[in-house]
Structure formats: structure tokens, C-alpha cells
Amino acid sequence: MQFICEDKFKDTIYGDKEKISQVLKNFLSNSFKFTENGSVKLKIEENTKGDNSIVFSVIDTGIGISKEHLDTIFDEFHQADGSISRKYGGTGLGLSISTKLCDLMKGKINVISEVDMGSTFSLHLPIIVQEHSISSLEEVAATSTIMNNEVQHIINVQENEIKKEKNKQLLIIEDDKTLIDSIKAISEGIGFQTVTSNNGNEGFKLLKENDVDGIVLDLGLPDVGGIELLKKINLELKQRKLSIPVVIYTGMQINKEQEKEIKLYADSIIIKTTNSFERLLDELTLILHKFNGEKEYKNIITSKINKDRALNLENKKILIVDDDSRNIFVLAAALEEYGAEIIEAENGKIALDELQNETCDLILMDIMMPVMNGYDTIKAIRNNDSMKDIPIIATTAKSLKGDREKCMEAGANDYISKPIDYDVLITLVKAWINKA
Known part of the structure; x- marks a missing residue:
């Protein structure tokens, strides 16, 4: 399964980043969950047909939704049917929450779907202010730029609803440029700022230069052995007395002895497969939860190798x-x-x-x-x-x-x-x- 980002909007939009991010996260999570083959695309564009709005669309080639269920999927605890929920998991609350968040932002949600053909979920938001050029897709995928003083007037958000903390910073060390872009997009979409490197030595240098809150590390790097780098990162964190979650996201085949060793230094291991992006999204969300003062715990979903044994x-x-x-x-x-x-x-x-x-x-x-x-x-x-x-x-x-x-x-x-x-x-x- 391929994740694609397509940016057709090059200006800044002022809005509530937290709410927009949450809606898009819910859309993306559902698409990843229900799409085993094909692709999931995040598309950002201006609506030029009538209303002055920006449209964030999540388009997938998944199982789709029947016409009789389209009117009810945004109800609490509702999914297309019970068998789907039992097979794919989930509570059915995400879309209901998305609707409430959308209402707060004076926007609307549209959905187009056909069974076995896929679905398109679109978030339409009014363009309040457009200015300055956004130079990268990832900035748009992160959804918006928050300007707290103006947001209160523009979308009538109460002051205590707006989080003013600096975003948590994620270090991504991955040699695949396309995959870096995808990980960066979903990470920033849920609230991270990111720094990236396509090799181990530069990645380690970035770790020393930046105050990062989490690390996504590929083990198959061109310049240094992944496990060797992982140990080096662990030693650096210990010397700085830091406790930073490290998520291994790799296509490298790992035997049980290697897995046992990796677990000494990493919080979780995800093997790159067609459905691994959803698990990576979950891991990144857990890192944010940890730093937002919620319970600290280790996710027992580790690798493809030990998933059956663990779960x-x-x-x-x-x-x-x-x-x-x-x-x-x-x-x-x-x-x-x-x-x-x-x-x-x-x-x-x-x-x-x-x-x-x-x-x-x-x-x-x-x-x-x-x-x-x-x-x-x-x-x-x-x-x-x-x-x-x-x-x-x-x-x-x-x-x-x-x-x-x-x-x-x-x-x-x-x-x-x-x-x-x-x-x-x-x-x-x-x-x-x-x-x-």
C-alpha cells in the first residue's frame, strides 16, 4: 500500500492546527485501516467552484462504504457494520469526533464512497487569510499555521481550547527520500515538528544539535550499521540523561537474537509492510500522548516476528x-x-x-x-x-x-x-x- 501527498495549495492558512490535525488523523487512520492494497492519498487544494475554501482530501482504494451506510457513519460508535469492526478493530468514534471539530471550525465534511472501490473524505474549511508562500508539501500536510490571537476572532475558539506549547520535535533517520516525505507528512499532521536525515552519521549529528522528543530510525542505512547506530544513540541519550522514545521502522529482516538486542535500546520495532504505516501512526501518537502528560507505557506491538507471540x-x-x-x-x-x-x-x-x-x-x-x-x-x-x-x-x-x-x-x-x-x-x- 502506497501513501501519497499531493499539494496544490501554496499559501498560508490561519486556523486551529490541533483541530485540523485531529480530523485529518482520523481520516488517515481509517484509510490506512481499511486499505490493504493500492494507495492512500492526502490532497490539499483550493476549492475554485464557488465557496472560498481550502479542501483537505484523504482518498483511498480500500473496501469502501455502501450507500445505505453513508448517512450514519458519522454517528458515535457506528461503523459500516459489526463484522467490519470485528475484523479491523476500532471504536467508530473518530468520524463523530471529526464532525464536532469541523463544526467548531465553521467547516464541512463530504464523503464519496463505493463498495470495493474506495472512499474520499474531504474537509472543507473557509480560507480566512492567504499570504506568504509555503515552500514544501510537508508544511501543508501539517495542516495550518496557528496564529493564536487571530484564531479567537476568526473561528470563535475559546482561549483555553488553543494549545500554545511548542510542538514536539521528531528526528527521522531514513535513507528512502520518498518514505522520509511520507513519515514527515503524517508526523507533522498529528503535531510534530521534524528534522530529517538520509544517513546515520548526519542523523546522529542532528540528534546532538537538536532537542528531539522522539526518533524514528531505519536500520538499513548506507553509511553505518543500524544496530551500531542504535547503540550509539542510546549511549548519547544516557550521557545527556534523556529518556526519548526510539521507534525502529525498517525493512531489514531481523532474527530473534537481533530483535532481543534491539529491544534493549528501542521502545518498539515495526517491520515495513503494506499495512505498517497505520502502526507507525499509532506509535507516533503514543509518543505525543506521553509528552502530553498521559500514562507512560510501552506499546507491546513490536515487530512482525513476535506479533503473534506478543499479542x-x-x-x-x-x-x-x-x-x-x-x-x-x-x-x-x-x-x-x-x-x-x-x-x-x-x-x-x-x-x-x-x-x-x-x-x-x-x-x-x-x-x-x-x-x-x-x-x-x-x-x-x-x-x-x-x-x-x-x-x-x-x-x-x-x-x-x-x-x-x-x-x-x-x-x-x-x-x-x-x-x-x-x-x-x-x-x-x-x-x-x-x-x-
């Missing part, structure tokens, strides 16, 4: 206990992607009945439920000899002080608050199933 949940039964069917649906979609068999229960009483007839490897337990709440259900499970050792991860929309302690006192093994970060969820599920 395989086949022959594992997971009981999801939640009174909201939408929550069950999205949790099931995330876990079934890795092969898990899902058992559902809408309250604690039904869960206990299910456990009399089913042997489960792990339980995801909502806390606030009618009939029988999560605390009482966990206690009942722990007091039953036949099921007392099943790992239980508590899930709750409440994140008040003391929640975690209450869950642990009741007998839960771990705790995750809603809205659930699904990478964290998978990490916890795998960790506790392995310990069981």
Missing part, C-alpha cells in the same frame, strides 16, 4: 461485564482483533451465572452497574473456590480518588478508567493472562 489471544476466553452494550461492543472489537473469544454479561448477577458454565481466562469488570455492582461481583468471585484465581481488571467511568484502592480491596488485579486507552488495555490483558 496472540487465541484460545483465550474473556468475560466482559458492563451494563452498556456499546462499551461491550468496542471492548470486544479490540480484543477479538487478537483472537480472543468474548463472553458478555450486562451485570454482576449474569456474570456469576456465566462463570458457573464457562471457564474464563480473564474478566473485564465494570464497577457501576444495576442489579449487582462490580465491587460485590468481584468479592463473590474471590469467595468462590472454582473461580477465585481468575484475573480481574476493573473498568469504570469514575476516576475519583480512592477508586483504584476500592477495586483492589474488593479483589481486582488491576484497574483502568474510561474512556479506555485500548493500547493500555491490550497491554494489561496480555500481562495478566500471562501471569494466570
Whole structure:
């Protein structure tokens, strides 16, 4: 699968970069997810047919959307159908969020799609100010230039909605110029500034000269061995007492011994395949999340070599206990992607009945439920000899002080608050199933 950027707009647009980036990220994420062959294209151009607007289009050759589903795909928790969600994963929230962000920016979203032919999602935004020349596609792919004082008047954004921090900086070391452009485009599109190099020695020099917050490193470089450079980078970071995520993104074949060595110095390994761009996008998003003060954790999605071993949940039964069917649906979609068999229960009483007839490897337990709440259900499970050792991860929309302690006192093994970060969820599920 090929990623293409096409720039036909050469002026600066003033707007809310964070919102535009998020909408485009959602469009791109869906396109990468549903396009196994062909291409995904990001196209930027001015609409010359009537309204004075700039159009960001994401065009793919993926599975497409049927006409009867086009009117509903922007609803919360909605995808084209359940089987698609179960196969490809995801919650169906991205397009709903995109619509809300678009409304805030006084824009509109259009979609054209045909089953088995692909889709085009377009974001139309009014051109408020055009001036100066943008010299590179990547600047446009990063979506816009923020001018905070003017944005408040132009699109009526509240002051506390506008992030004023300096963008995090990503160092990309990759010898393929086309691939550098693609990685640079998606990185800047989600909020990074980037510095790039097409060889190892120059890349290391850039690391020493710049305050970078993350590194994407190819191992197949022309001038220096990738693992050798990785060790050199690690030593430099240690000497500067820096903790910077390093993502290996490479087409080099890696055996198990090499993988074990690489993992000593890198946070994750992604092998370049036709569908690896989506995983790279996820990794870069996680780096941003880390620096935005959210939970720090390592993504257990590592390489093509150990993906099955790291994420395989086949022959594992997971009981999801939640009174909201939408929550069950999205949790099931995330876990079934890795092969898990899902058992559902809408309250604690039904869960206990299910456990009399089913042997489960792990339980995801909502806390606030009618009939029988999560605390009482966990206690009942722990007091039953036949099921007392099943790992239980508590899930709750409440994140008040003391929640975690209450869950642990009741007998839960771990705790995750809603809205659930699904990478964290998978990490916890795998960790506790392995310990069981």
C-alpha cells in the first residue's frame, strides 16, 4: 500500500492546527485501516467552484462504504457494520469526533464512497487569510499555521481550547527520500515538528544539535550499521540523561537474537509492510500522548516476528461485564482483533451465572452497574473456590480518588478508567493472562 501527498495549495492558512490535525488523523487512520492494497492519498487544494475554501482530501482504494451506510457513519460508535469492526478493530468514534471539530471550525465534511472501490473524505474549511508562500508539501500536510490571537476572532475558539506549547520535535533517520516525505507528512499532521536525515552519521549529528522528543530510525542505512547506530544513540541519550522514545521502522529482516538486542535500546520495532504505516501512526501518537502528560507505557506491538507471540489471544476466553452494550461492543472489537473469544454479561448477577458454565481466562469488570455492582461481583468471585484465581481488571467511568484502592480491596488485579486507552488495555490483558 502506497501513501501519497499531493499539494496544490501554496499559501498560508490561519486556523486551529490541533483541530485540523485531529480530523485529518482520523481520516488517515481509517484509510490506512481499511486499505490493504493500492494507495492512500492526502490532497490539499483550493476549492475554485464557488465557496472560498481550502479542501483537505484523504482518498483511498480500500473496501469502501455502501450507500445505505453513508448517512450514519458519522454517528458515535457506528461503523459500516459489526463484522467490519470485528475484523479491523476500532471504536467508530473518530468520524463523530471529526464532525464536532469541523463544526467548531465553521467547516464541512463530504464523503464519496463505493463498495470495493474506495472512499474520499474531504474537509472543507473557509480560507480566512492567504499570504506568504509555503515552500514544501510537508508544511501543508501539517495542516495550518496557528496564529493564536487571530484564531479567537476568526473561528470563535475559546482561549483555553488553543494549545500554545511548542510542538514536539521528531528526528527521522531514513535513507528512502520518498518514505522520509511520507513519515514527515503524517508526523507533522498529528503535531510534530521534524528534522530529517538520509544517513546515520548526519542523523546522529542532528540528534546532538537538536532537542528531539522522539526518533524514528531505519536500520538499513548506507553509511553505518543500524544496530551500531542504535547503540550509539542510546549511549548519547544516557550521557545527556534523556529518556526519548526510539521507534525502529525498517525493512531489514531481523532474527530473534537481533530483535532481543534491539529491544534493549528501542521502545518498539515495526517491520515495513503494506499495512505498517497505520502502526507507525499509532506509535507516533503514543509518543505525543506521553509528552502530553498521559500514562507512560510501552506499546507491546513490536515487530512482525513476535506479533503473534506478543499479542496472540487465541484460545483465550474473556468475560466482559458492563451494563452498556456499546462499551461491550468496542471492548470486544479490540480484543477479538487478537483472537480472543468474548463472553458478555450486562451485570454482576449474569456474570456469576456465566462463570458457573464457562471457564474464563480473564474478566473485564465494570464497577457501576444495576442489579449487582462490580465491587460485590468481584468479592463473590474471590469467595468462590472454582473461580477465585481468575484475573480481574476493573473498568469504570469514575476516576475519583480512592477508586483504584476500592477495586483492589474488593479483589481486582488491576484497574483502568474510561474512556479506555485500548493500547493500555491490550497491554494489561496480555500481562495478566500471562501471569494466570
